[in-house]
Amino acid sequence: FIKKMSDGVKILNTITRKCRVEKISKYIFSIVLTQGLNRQIRRMCEALDYEVVKLVRTRIMNISLRGIEQGSWRLLNNAEMEKINKLVETSSKTEEASVIEE
Numbered sequence: 808f809i810k811k812m813s814d815g816v817k818i819l820n821t822i823t824r825k826c827r828v829e830k831i832s833k834y835i836f837s838i839v840l841t842q843g844l845n846r847q848i849r850r851m852c853e854a855l856d857y858e859v860v861k862l863v864r865t866r867i868m869n870i871s872l873r874g875i876e877q878g879s880w881r882l883l884n885n886a887e888m889e890k891i892n893k894l895v896e897t898s899s900k901t902e903e904a905s906v907i908e909e
Contacts, residue, residue: 808855809836816851819844823851834860868894 813828827839838848849859866872869890875881883891 808857811855812836812838812851816854818847818850818854823847 809828809830813826815822815825817823821844823844824841826841829837831837840847844850848862852859864872870883870887
């Protein structure tokens with residue numbers, strides 16, 4: 808399961824990018840995705856005949872969610888925004904990536 812998850816799984820008519828997966832215990836694993844498809848982890852597990860019972864997001868890109876209660880939010884500081892902007896410089900924007908050429 809860990810090897811298959813790390814190497815990429817066929818979902819949504821594509822194969823997910825390789826990612827880092829670590830076994831924590833018999834039923835728990837940690838995963839660091841390199842892309843963010845809709846419901847990606849749940850879909851990857853389902854494709855391998857596993858069901859996600861609980862999913863905990865610990866960070867978004869370089870932003871740790873530690874200490875932020877469910878339903879709460881905080882403003883990003885300038886350094887965090889600069890880092891995010893640097894990380895997404897070369898990525899396709901959602902609207903651009905969603906355009907279907909005829």
